[in-house]
Amino acid sequence: MTLDLTPEETTAIWLTLRVALVAVAASLPVAILVAWVLARCRFPGIVLFDAIVHLPLTLPPVVTGFLLLLVFGRRAPVGAFLAEHFGLVFSFRWTGAALAAAVMGFPLFVRAIRLSIEAVDRRLEDAASTLGAPRALVALTVTLPLILPGILAGGVLAFARAMGEFGATVTFVSNIPGETQTIASAIYTYTQVPGGDGPALRLTLISVVLSLGALVLSELLARRTRRAIGQTRP
Amino acid sequence: MRSLRTLLAAGVVALAGLATPLAAPQAQAADPIVVFAAVSLKGALDGAVALYEADGGAPVTVSYAGSSALAKQIESGAPADVFISADLDWMTYLAEKNLVRADTERRLLGNRIVLIAPNDGAKPVAIGPDFALTAALGDERLVLCDLAVPCGKYGKAALETLGVWGSVEGRIAFAENVRAALAFVSRGEAPYGIVYATDAAADPGVAVVGTFPEDSHPPIVYPVAVTADSKNPAAAAFVDFLATPKAGAVFEKAGFTMLGERPTTN
Amino acid sequence: MRLEVEVRHLQGGFRLDAAFASDAAVTALFGPSGSGKTTLVNILAGLIRPSEGRITLDGLALFDAARRIDVPVHKRGVGYVFQEARLFPHLSVRSNLGYGRRMAALAGRRGAADEFDRVVALLGISALLDRKPAGLSGGEAQRVAIGRALLARPRLLLMDEPLAALDTARKAEILPYLEQVAAETRVPIVYVSHSVPEVVRLAGTVVAMDHGRVVACGPADKVIGGLDATASDDAGAVLDAVVAGEEADGLTRLDTNAGPLLVPAVGRPTGARLRLLVRARDVLVASEHPQGLSALNVLPATVTVIGAPHGAAVEVTLAAGSATLHARLTRRAVETLALAAGRPCFAIVKASTLADESAPPPPWLTP
Numbered sequence: 001m002t003l004d005l006t007p008e009e010t011t012a013i014w015l016t017l018r019v020a021l022v023a024v025a026a027s028l029p030v031a032i033l034v035a036w037v038l039a040r041c042r043f044p045g046i047v048l049f050d051a052i053v054h055l056p057l058t059l060p061p062v063v064t065g066f067l068l069l070l071v072f073g074r075r076a077p078v079g080a081f082l083a084e085h086f087g088l089v090f091s092f093r094w095t096g097a098a099l100a101a102a103v104m105g106f107p108l109f110v111r112a113i114r115l116s117i118e119a120v121d122r123r124l125e126d127a128a129s130t131l132g133a134p135r136a137l138v139a140l141t142v143t144l145p146l147i148l149p150g151i152l153a154g155g156v157l158a159f160a161r162a163m164g165e166f167g168a169t170v171t172f173v174s175n176i177p178g179e180t181q182t183i184a185s186a187i188y189t190y191t192q193v194p195g196g197d198g199p200a201l202r203l204t205l206i207s208v209v210l211s212l213g214a215l216v217l218s219e220l221l222a223r224r225t226r227r228a229i230g231q232t233r234p
Numbered sequence: 235m236r237s238l239r240t241l242l243a244a245g246v247v248a249l250a251g252l253a254t255p256l257a258a259p260q261a262q263a264a265d266p267i268v269v270f271a272a273v274s275l276k277g278a279l280d281g282a283v284a285l286y287e288a289d290g291g292a293p294v295t296v297s298y299a300g301s302s303a304l305a306k307q308i309e310s311g312a313p314a315d316v317f318i319s320a321d322l323d324w325m326t327y328l329a330e331k332n333l334v335r336a337d338t339e340r341r342l343l344g345n346r347i348v349l350i351a352p353n354d355g356a357k358p359v360a361i362g363p364d365f366a367l368t369a370a371l372g373d374e375r376l377v378l379c380d381l382a383v384p385c386g387k388y389g390k391a392a393l394e395t396l397g398v399w400g401s402v403e404g405r406i407a408f409a410e411n412v413r414a415a416l417a418f419v420s421r422g423e424a425p426y427g428i429v430y431a432t433d434a435a436a437d438p439g440v441a442v443v444g445t446f447p448e449d450s451h452p453p454i455v456y457p458v459a460v461t462a463d464s465k466n467p468a469a470a471a472f473v474d475f476l477a478t479p480k481a482g483a484v485f486e487k488a489g490f491t492m493l494g495e496r497p498t499t500n
Numbered sequence: 501m502r503l504e505v506e507v508r509h510l511q512g513g514f515r516l517d518a519a520f521a522s523d524a525a526v527t528a529l530f531g532p533s534g535s536g537k538t539t540l541v542n543i544l545a546g547l548i549r550p551s552e553g554r555i556t557l558d559g560l561a562l563f564d565a566a567r568r569i570d571v572p573v574h575k576r577g578v579g580y581v582f583q584e585a586r587l588f589p590h591l592s593v594r595s596n597l598g599y600g601r602r603m604a605a606l607a608g609r610r611g612a613a614d615e616f617d618r619v620v621a622l623l624g625i626s627a628l629l630d631r632k633p634a635g636l637s638g639g640e641a642q643r644v645a646i647g648r649a650l651l652a653r654p655r656l657l658l659m660d661e662p663l664a665a666l667d668t669a670r671k672a673e674i675l676p677y678l679e680q681v682a683a684e685t686r687v688p689i690v691y692v693s694h695s696v697p698e699v700v701r702l703a704g705t706v707v708a709m710d711h712g713r714v715v716a717c718g719p720a721d722k723v724i725g726g727l728d729a730t731a732s733d734d735a736g737a738v739l740d741a742v743v744a745g746e747e748a749d750g751l752t753r754l755d756t757n758a759g760p761l762l763v764p765a766v767g768r769p770t771g772a773r774l775r776l777l778v779r780a781r782d783v784l785v786a787s788e789h790p791q792g793l794s795a796l797n798v799l800p801a802t803v804t805v806i807g808a809p810h811g812a813a814v815e816v817t818l819a820a821g822s823a824t825l826h827a828r829l830t831r832r833a834v835e836t837l838a839l840a841a842g843r844p845c846f847a848i849v850k851a852s853t854l855a856d857e858s859a860p861p862p863p864w865l866t867p
């Protein structure tokens with residue numbers, strides 16, 4: 001077995017990285033916001049909200065993909081709105097793959113950030129207020145730096161999840177080489193044809209290396225961040 | 235639903251057997267027949283199974299999935315008694331490895347592939363050599379099942395025969411299976427798709443706008459066989475039942491054609 | 501600067517109903533744990549919103565339930581030094597100190613250019629500037645926290661038992677800095693403590709609290725002197741003293757309003773004024789001038805009040821010179837000596853116990 005990649009495989013790898021990165025970057029602000037609400041706000045129905053956020057974790061990916069189709073499809077309410085007003089089309093595009101990957105990784109992302117927000121010593125935030133910082137600046141200058149390791153950890157989890165996403169993606173935006181065919185979809189395709197085991201293994205190896213690389217990188221970053229914000233690992 | 239109920243029933247029978255060891259002889263005779271069937275048979279096969287059980291046959295548990303997945307599961311020792319594939323290739327795949335009993339193999343059903351569009355007043359498309367599929371698509375995509383599943387293979391073969399494959403090859407969105415293909419078209423993501431006639435008939439969200447000529451693709455055959463590892467004596471009887479006119483009526487109602495012929499071994 | 505407080509608040513099963521006014525440089529909120537001191541400072545800071553009442557600082561309302569005024573925490577200009585330093589772990593000492601300054605600058609208020617250097621010098625933290633809070637000792641962290649609060653240019657500085665988490669040596673390290681801050685910055689301080697020595701040393705006005713209520717409010721000597729000596733080991737008399745001179749054997753002679761006293765060296769020049777805490781448990785009473793006793797300080801006095809007995813203990817109040825002394829005696833001793841109001845006697849005060857509490861004078865009392 002050699003690692004001479006076909007152009008199709010190279011495309012799938014780059015596409016996967018792009019999809020995963022965009023998925024993480026685009027869901028980052030939303031994830032922080034939702035995590036904040038879950039960690040800090042109390043309102044009737046929060047349990048339901050929490051459950052909805054975690055839905056992609058519990059639903060079969062294919063169902064999530066189908067729900068995405070119902071909401072973000074080109075004739076679906078949100079999908080049509082976004083296409084008309086922002087020119088954002090998901091249907092059979094890599095953007096749709098990124099959306100599916102973002103949605104599937106979202107609960108993991110939110111969970112990690114939420115835990116770190118709950119771990120923040122709120123007395124530090126009180127201290128910042130007494131020093132004259134308005135609420136938004138407290139969040140920006142105290143809370144945010146303190147939850148950075150959680151954001152990082154959640155981002156890597158979401159990235160890893162995005163890299164491996166298959167079920168929702170293929171249901172939502174199909175499996176089109178060069179457009180929506182990620183490593184996971186390519187592996188699937190190869191395992192479905194006689195003689196596809198070699199390329200499938202090759203891509204599997206690459207995705208293992210990429211995932212491990214991301215995890216190691218994040219661990220190193222997390223250590224550095226923890227040192228930088230003065231937290232020592234217990 | 236139906237298979238779930240069968241499964242529950244099987245579970246209850248098994249529990250009852252555990253609880254009352256003295257009643258063992260009858261309980262063992264009712265071991266369910268485990269059927270691995272191509273997912274495109276769902277619905278019709280459930281109906282046939284219900285008839286079989288109502289006639290006093292052994293309980294039947296059906297597991298639906300893609301033919302390739304099922305064949306590979308049987309290859310790795312899954313406890314299936316009967317395999318119904320959506321094409322001959324995966325049956326042959328198992329037959330060559332002596333994993334199905336050749337004497338029980340038969341070509342059970344036939345099907346057609348059709349061109350579908352969202353069910354909102356789509357016009358019929360005349361399907362023939364070099365028909366204007368690319369023009370009909372505009373800059374949108376044609377949904378085809380993954381080439382790994384039989385539906386995709388037949389679709390590609392038909393398009394090749396008709397001489398339009400080359401022009402639409404880059405405009406295809408592959409769906410993981412027939413149901414996903416139906417969803418893409420019924421949700422309006424794509425203007426056209428190619429699926430089995432039976433699936434098109436089952437989904438009110440799509441309309442059939444053309445049927446591919448039967449000679450444009452290899453015959454669509456659903457072969458059935460008892461697996462080599464099956465220990466269930468009722469498995470062969472169930473396979474025979476599927477070929478009876480009584481079961482055939484259910485399949486034909488769902489859009490299949492009855493073949494019922496036994497293959498020549500090759 | 502005058503602080504007027506009158507608030508009521510119900511939290512869980514705890515009811516706070518407190519009112520006091522003070523224009524002292526340092527006002528101590530004094531009382532046992534659970535008496536509501538921390539709740540009250542949190543209300544002053546705006547971290548807790550009381551059910552009703554009003555808080556004014558120099559006539560300006562920080563909170564007024566009737567007028568629906570509730571100035572948000574960050575706009576109150578109230579600095580807060582917490583029990584634990586609460587330094588921001590992700591920022592260096594320098595950035596921690598600058599935090600309040602940056603916030604003030606964002607709000608359009610700028611401090612004097614040399615303010616930072618003055619505060620750093622005042623608190624002796626210039627060597628710590630580039631460290632992270634995790635690397636500081638408890639005492640260092642608390643000094644930085646005080647500096648951080650000061651540099652936010654507060655109109656009022658709250659200190660909630662800032663020494664409680666520190667050991668004796670660290671307390672001794674910080675106390676002089678606190679006195680410096682009170683003396684030099686002219687920021688009025690509300691200082692929460694349950695320690696009598698700390699309160700005596702620092703406070704002008706003492707607000708004594710118990711069970712969510714203010715039980716006494718007034719000058720330190722009146723409030724501390726009014727504490728029940730049978731209930732508290734630290735209760736006693738607060739005396740004003742002037743250093744009269746050094747003895748050859750290392751003792752210091754003090755002239756107090758109760759009479760002359762000899763104490764171990766206080767390290768203050770002759771003429772310096774200071775305050776002494778004479779604990780009731782360290783005062784003995786003799787009906788006649790004692791002979792052959794090791795204690796050096798014997799003051800003629802008159803019994804003024806024999807308190808109600810608590811178990812075996814009785815608090816006896818004495819007039820000595822122009823001051824009031826308190827002695828915690830046994831009931832039996834009171835009976836044996838036949839002590840009664842108006843009876844002349846002698847108060848015996850151990851020099852070493854005086855030394856323990858001998859406080860360098862609060863600088864604002866030094867002429």
